[in-house]
Amino acid sequence: MSVRRIARARRSARVGLAAVAAGSLLVACSEVGGWGSGGGGETINVLMVGNPQMQDIAKLTEDSFTKDTGIKVNFTILPENELRDKVTQDIATQAGQYDVATIGAYEVPIWHKNSWLHELSSYAEGDSGFDENDLLEPMVQSLSGADGNLYALPFYGESSFLMYNREVMAEKGIDVPRRPTWHQVADIAAEVDGARPGMKGICLRGLPGWGELGAPLTTMVNTFGGTWFTKDWKAQVNSKEFREATSFYVDLVRKHGEVGAPQAGFTECLKAMSQGKVAMWYDATSAAGSLEDPKTSKVAGKVGYAHAPVEKTNSSGWLWAWAWAMPKTTKKADAASKFMLWASGKDYEKLVGEKLGWSRVPAGKRASTYAVFEYRKASAAFGDIALKSIKQAHPTSPGVQQRPTVGIQFVAVPEFQDLGTKVTEEISAAIAGRTSVDQALENGQKLAEEVARNYQ
Amino acid sequence: MSATMTRPRPLRRREPLVRNHSKTLVGLAAWTVGLFFFAPFAWMVLTSFHSETDAATNPPSIAAQLTLDGYREFFGASTGASPWPALINSATASVLSTLLVLALSIPAAYALSIRPVRKWSDVMFFFLSTKMLPVVAGLLPVYLAAQNLGMLDNIWLLVLLYTTMNLPIAVWMMRSFLAEIPVAILEAAAIDGAGLPTVFRRIIIPMAAPGIAATSLICFIFSWNEMLFAQVLTGVQASTGPVFLTSFVTSQGLFLAKVCAAAVAVSIPVLIAGFAAQDRLVQGLTMGAVK
Numbered sequence: 001m002s003v004r005r006i007a008r009a010r011r012s013a014r015v016g017l018a019a020v021a022a023g024s025l026l027v028a029c030s031e032v033g034g035w036g037s038g039g040g041g042e043t044i045n046v047l048m049v050g051n052p053q054m055q056d057i058a059k060l061t062e063d064s065f066t067k068d069t070g071i072k073v074n075f076t077i078l079p080e081n082e083l084r085d086k087v088t089q090d091i092a093t094q095a096g097q098y099d100v101a102t103i104g105a106y107e108v109p110i111w112h113k114n115s116w117l118h119e120l121s122s123y124a125e126g127d128s129g130f131d132e133n134d135l136l137e138p139m140v141q142s143l144s145g146a147d148g149n150l151y152a153l154p155f156y157g158e159s160s161f162l163m164y165n166r167e168v169m170a171e172k173g174i175d176v177p178r179r180p181t182w183h184q185v186a187d188i189a190a191e192v193d194g195a196r197p198g199m200k201g202i203c204l205r206g207l208p209g210w211g212e213l214g215a216p217l218t219t220m221v222n223t224f225g226g227t228w229f230t231k232d233w234k235a236q237v238n239s240k241e242f243r244e245a246t247s248f249y250v251d252l253v254r255k256h257g258e259v260g261a262p263q264a265g266f267t268e269c270l271k272a273m274s275q276g277k278v279a280m281w282y283d284a285t286s287a288a289g290s291l292e293d294p295k296t297s298k299v300a301g302k303v304g305y306a307h308a309p310v311e312k313t314n315s316s317g318w319l320w321a322w323a324w325a326m327p328k329t330t331k332k333a334d335a336a337s338k339f340m341l342w343a344s345g346k347d348y349e350k351l352v353g354e355k356l357g358w359s360r361v362p363a364g365k366r367a368s369t370y371a372v373f374e375y376r377k378a379s380a381a382f383g384d385i386a387l388k389s390i391k392q393a394h395p396t397s398p399g400v401q402q403r404p405t406v407g408i409q410f411v412a413v414p415e416f417q418d419l420g421t422k423v424t425e426e427i428s429a430a431i432a433g434r435t436s437v438d439q440a441l442e443n444g445q446k447l448a449e450e451v452a453r454n455y456q
Numbered sequence: 457m458s459a460t461m462t463r464p465r466p467l468r469r470r471e472p473l474v475r476n477h478s479k480t481l482v483g484l485a486a487w488t489v490g491l492f493f494f495a496p497f498a499w500m501v502l503t504s505f506h507s508e509t510d511a512a513t514n515p516p517s518i519a520a521q522l523t524l525d526g527y528r529e530f531f532g533a534s535t536g537a538s539p540w541p542a543l544i545n546s547a548t549a550s551v552l553s554t555l556l557v558l559a560l561s562i563p564a565a566y567a568l569s570i571r572p573v574r575k576w577s578d579v580m581f582f583f584l585s586t587k588m589l590p591v592v593a594g595l596l597p598v599y600l601a602a603q604n605l606g607m608l609d610n611i612w613l614l615v616l617l618y619t620t621m622n623l624p625i626a627v628w629m630m631r632s633f634l635a636e637i638p639v640a641i642l643e644a645a646a647i648d649g650a651g652l653p654t655v656f657r658r659i660i661i662p663m664a665a666p667g668i669a670a671t672s673l674i675c676f677i678f679s680w681n682e683m684l685f686a687q688v689l690t691g692v693q694a695s696t697g698p699v700f701l702t703s704f705v706t707s708q709g710l711f712l713a714k715v716c717a718a719a720v721a722v723s724i725p726v727l728i729a730g731f732a733a734q735d736r737l738v739q740g741l742t743m744g745a746v747k
Contacts, residue, residue, distance in 0.1 A: 297509075
């Protein structure tokens, strides 16, 4: 009996010890982790979105940057909205978890105003290899503060343009103008709608969100002569021009737009265009790389490109940049700046071209990129027009009237994120046929007036 | 008379027929409901073996060529980012919090069922009331407290939080399991001279083992799948599997196959735990709180 008890006690002890050992092992593993900050050199934490260009840099950093400088880089990838929340939270609470973060052209002026970002011009000027003068002027403008200094270094930039299926246009005998008007685009969309079974005329984003439907719609509003706010902060959402542009957009999508338009964002339109489900698509210039990739696109090599359609302005393409910013909370500014200068530099572009292919170069920020023979060859179909679109963009004056703040497809104030999303929810409902454009814009005007009151 | 004698026969014959029909109908309904719940998971598994282009096809193509590209991406083919640290963090937080929950909930359940403390029903209600506050309402205070204590991005914070989050439900479950144990057995053990530790070790825990298995599995699943706190309170070092999973979502480019592969891979530990505890789990779920 006592022997059995002893055996049981031993068994229980073994089970207990095993549980404790397993727990200790897990903790040990989690503390060592894969991120291990050991290794002797300095370690920086970089927070970024998971766009393909960012995935490339995550892959290339260790064998290049870390090898050369001894600085280890821990990448954390989050979706765009979660990243914004995370960086805002990190900076606002002074937690200082991240040394570098990718932020967009929308955040730079706002976060600079909040004194959240390190000034970067001094780092750029101090690095002779960086060549700040090579950066495209609209990029510099959109990433600079009121003091003229850079507060983020561009990683890649984009404008917007019209992409169309050349085969379909040829079958229909349509010659798409290099600089079309929106009315011409609507006429073409009507002609090519149904050109092939299940094919629609055009893909335009209908998914609510200031960065989704809000982006192409605002460029259309700009070129139709409208604006969200006048220079002295008077809301203009129910103005004649805003209404005209929105009605045009909604009518075009409802008549000739993609299937499931109220839920279609960039990704859905990319799918539709690359699968040959739509004949045209107006969206970011950065989409061209995916459309020209035969691995993911059935229309690779068959896509034509035209400037963003206009009405009352000479150009209407948007401007966006994903850029590296350094929160003021970082304690490793030197190491962080070294990484940022490397990631935004010419040598990194060359590295990507040589290691991963020239079509994957994070372009749209430097004039010199478009002079590289290999890149010109890889982007022959769209490179020139993408560069011109970026150069023509006017972040401070995108329409026919003066603006209260910087931004083409957005208004660079913190409230715009909420305002743009709410108004586009109303317009998306109009696309779905659940409300009228007039009603949507009347509701939008009230919201915009509330925002305007903060600045009057 | 003869009529009364002949009547029961057809009745006897029809009864099994009706029963068979109803059994078939119930079986069919059960299969339909089962397939309805299983279909999204099966679709996710199938999509995880498609290329991004095939995954993005509309209407979806079932017969598309299968590939392991999605799983290669999950293991860092594009980014070089290994999923193991995040999975190890998830396992750490889930296993340790579950062990802590059991260590605390079993004695608490004993004090609420077998030897009930005074006003035990009020105590039970108190435990339940802690689940009435929406989790998100506590997020900011928890974040600020963690920041002030220097516990942000620390796996022990998640262990602690998951323990406290799962404790009320575990106490409720364990209480109903322990309430099933006949008091006479415990009294007999006491008469034989068994002390409380012996009663726990040799009677309560073996008899409540199915319930403990069910409670453990539920706590493990809740901890493994928790995302809100993990996303907000962790950063670089203590990030968990569900947070890692979101890193495949991008606003530019296709990601459906990758995300499906990641979701399947992240679900595997829970599936293994579920299968391993299947027998006990069924026993546990039919004897206790959820019967």
